[in-house]
Amino acid sequence: MKKTINKNHKKQIIKYYLHKYRFHYIIGILTLVFVDIIQLRIPLITKDVTDGLQTGTYTMENIANRVTVLIVIGISIAIGRFVWRYFIFGTSRHIEYELRNDFFGHLEKLSLRYYNDHQTGDLMAHATNDLNAVRMMLGPGILMALDAFVLTTLVIIQMVTVISLRLTLFAIIPLPFIAIGSLLLGKVVQLRFKEKQEAFSELTDQVQENLSGIRVIKAFVQESKELLAFQKVNAKNFEKNMKLVKLFAWMMPLSGLISGLSISIILGYGGYLVILGDITIGEFVAYINYLYMLIWPMIAFGMCINIISQGRASFNRIQSILNEVPEIEDNEKTKDIKVIKGNITIKNLNFTYSHSKEKALKNININIIGGQTIGIVGRTGSGKTTLVNLLLRLINPRENTIFMDGNDIFEIPLKTLRYNIGYVPQDNYLFSNTIKNNIAFGMPLAYNEEVKNAAQIANVHDNIMDFTNEYETIVGEKGVTLSGGQKQRVSIARAIIKNTPILILDDAVSAVDTNTEEQILRHLKEKRKNKTTIIIAHRISTIQHADNIFVLDEGEIVEEGTHTELIAKKGLYYNMVKRQQLEKELEKEV
Template sequence: MKSQRLLVDFVRAKWYIYASGIAFTAAANMIQSYFPHLLGRFTDQLQEGGLTQSAVIDYSLMLLGVGVSYGLLGGIGQFHIMYVGRLFEFFTRKRLFDHFTALSEHFYSKFGVGKLLSYVMNDVTSVRESISMGINQTANAIFLLLSAVTMMLFSSIPLYLIGACVVPLLFIPWIVVRFGPLIRKRSLAVQESLGTMTESAEEQFGGIRVTKKFAVETIMNGRFGKTVDQIRDNQLKLVRVSSFFQSLIPFLGALSLVITIIFGGYLTLNAKMSLGNFVALTLYIRMMVNPLQQIGNVINTMQRSRASLERLNDLFAMKPDIEEIEQSTELDFHQSAIRIKDLSFSYPDAKQEALHHINLTIEPGKTIGIVGKTGSGKTTLVKLLLRLYDSTQGSIRIGDVDIHDLSLESLRGGIAYVPQDGFLFSTTIRENIAFFRRTASLCQVEKAAKQAQIYGNIIEFPDKFETKLGERGVTLSGGQRQRTSLARGLIKNAPIMILDDSVSAVDSVTERKIMDAIRAERRQQTTILIAHRISALKYADEIIVLDEGRIVQRGTHQALLEQKGIYATLHAIQEEGSQHA
């Protein structure tokens, strides 16, 4: 039952819609089961020669009424059940997106986009089919079988004949128990391979430009082909067992019909049963074959959906690594210092600490530079400040409040973070810049663009700020994407701003203009500059030098040059490189 939790909860919440749909379906099938009975009576009267023109018309109208009533009631019942299935699809996909946004960064380091899309598309659709088509066919089958058996029992058909005809059908439960788990296991393998293929396709499409530039289309086709081959193999394994399973049920139904014709025909020929009852019995047995076929389809669908349900329930069971306390504290970031005390951190499954005993105070309104070699812990420090991860030791306080006591919305709302590879959405430039401040006027957007030194490039486009960007901002160059992302951070005008190597793709002249604009705009606000290029940090109030997760130097630009340490070495290398450029 645990694996069915998602489905059970939804059905329980929408039980009244299901009850209505099932009630209409039951009524429809009860009416349908009256059809063989009417036809049997008609046959008996026809054989006896007692039919009049009026009786023929009466029987015709009754049979027409049965058909119309069955179609109308069955259609209403099917609509209700299909409707609630679509509701499940809508609510589950929305819940999935909410769940994805709540999960921590560590989750996304393990799961690719393709696998997440597989949950949203393949798994949700599979479960939806089980609670719409599956329940609809199950209700049809159950009530039609019950109605048919009931009508046979209350007719003049000998009970021993009914029992003999139904015997082959008693093997169906054994078939279900035998094949159900095998179908579910193979369905799970198919869903997993579909997720792998979706992930591979997303990666291939995202890197198509790299593929073309290196002319490795054949290699990439082969790599993608392996995932498709895996799906084919898993699908064929599922088809083999599903086909055999589904063929057994019609076979048992046909066997019942053969027994009916042989045994029932013998009784009819020997005048132990009327011709009308023989016709009715044949129709009832034939009527029962279709719902039994439906039961086979439903079992297949349910087993496939159960595999998807297990995947979805496992996903929903995942808890975010970053949790908020129930009673969070509100804070005025503008006059609050950032105090980092004895901070240490190791990434999950990592053997070495990314940060080791960091102690740092950033007074409000100050500009702090952070520099170091690749892998020294610069970005990790920022991730801890934003609570993308939680530290393994030590604390970070803003003002007098530990960041764990702040709501994530409050904490991240007070910080404007601009990463090196700022993501741009497939919408207009204006909407990308005003991403956080959706009500920003065009003048405010233009001001931020000018500060980020991207305004001149934007107005050269025919649609200017209404220019629609391609996926991930492919319309723009690397430097333009970076500056557009910077404008998005500037328009937020947050009390704390973090620039994580966010001017690395621009030339030195543009970099200087950007830094001058930021200093002028954020004179009374806290700014943290992370950079590889020393030129971006020259005017910081204090520069922190990280090496292998430790603070090894700190001071102003000039003081660090005089210390002859890592900072001075980096400066000398970059100065030499700029002279040769």
């Protein structure tokens, strides 16, 4: 079963995941502290060996014992590093995996309006680069921050208690400068990284749009124009990346410079204390080792600020999407309804898109008895597809305007509603998969015979058998390897195989010839006896045999009746019939 985050956790998603994997992090952190503690033994051993050799008190047995201890420490460090890498880095990978699933699952719940307002390339950038930056923050970012803090604290304590307080005070002088500088630069990093990600989103969207529309670009000979447009967004992406790279180019050398200056000062002052006899040569060697151990935290502090700043910028971008509330979902009014019989009633339905002042649908009243075939016809922009989207709740109608089997559409669970409706949209979108899998998309466990039967009803079986790989033929992105008519018929087969109580065909046979259209409609009539079928069309021939026909014009039902009744009225429907007959005659003459 697919897991998704609780709605209450969306605004605190990082806390949610950190709490969920807290024991993994605790084990990793404890192991990290253990590794840092045993590392501190190495300079002490070198101190003892150095002083022992200088004073002549060390024998080969002593040296062998120390070497053995060093080997044990080395093995322990290796095992400890594996453990904390597994529990910290591995956990960040788990979080990235689950967060990507949650992110994609949330995208699936968002309404069509959201996708009208947001570009695909931008969402792809969120799902790739931004999620990777969040993982880096929750893995290497956390690790570096903790390691820098723990190791610095332990080393300074060891330097003060074992070596020299005065020498230690010299060693920690650069630390505040590095810390303050990293914190100040961190804010700039976060801002520049956000700009970089936004530029990458624009670049991704430009590429995605051009590759999807490559046939149009070639047909209109606009390759040069689109190349210039790409070069523009690519230059912006390059500029934003370079601004961030220049910042990094300053941060790391500066940290190294400060560390180098610190070592130079300590070498001079430490050597002076040895000459004075305040510390032994062994203590001086141990101190140098401790100092080198401090260099990593100094550098790591700057690195973790960069990683965490980038992660926070990306997290904020992802969080803004996760905080989007789905407009269309089940609510407290939803009932436990499993089946729809096919009776549809629409009462006083009005609908206006948010971006428009004009009503797309006005005072729509329709009554469909289960088992009827209904035709809906009208000019382009008359509101036919809007009506379908409302029936499927791809957009929300007002309450108490659409009823199915007497239930308000809001009382029917979305899954039940859409599972019981077969739908063939205008765009006939096919997935880059086999023809068989495209037909069986809504019924993944369908048998080969069922797939073949659906294809025969849609009158596309013979075309499929002409392909080398027959039903295993890969149709390419968006079904590009098929003709327009073949794509439409595969889409019809995909809806037919569900054998739903309601079937909606939205201009689904516009790309096929009239003979093929007649065969498909005849097959549908035989297959779908006692089931509701709604056919939306521009061609009168597609809907003339329907039990009832609704004529839409500028969002209103202007006429209703059977084909014969509407012809007798000599209104808009009659004029459409005459115009299409004239067009056919002109085509014959040509």
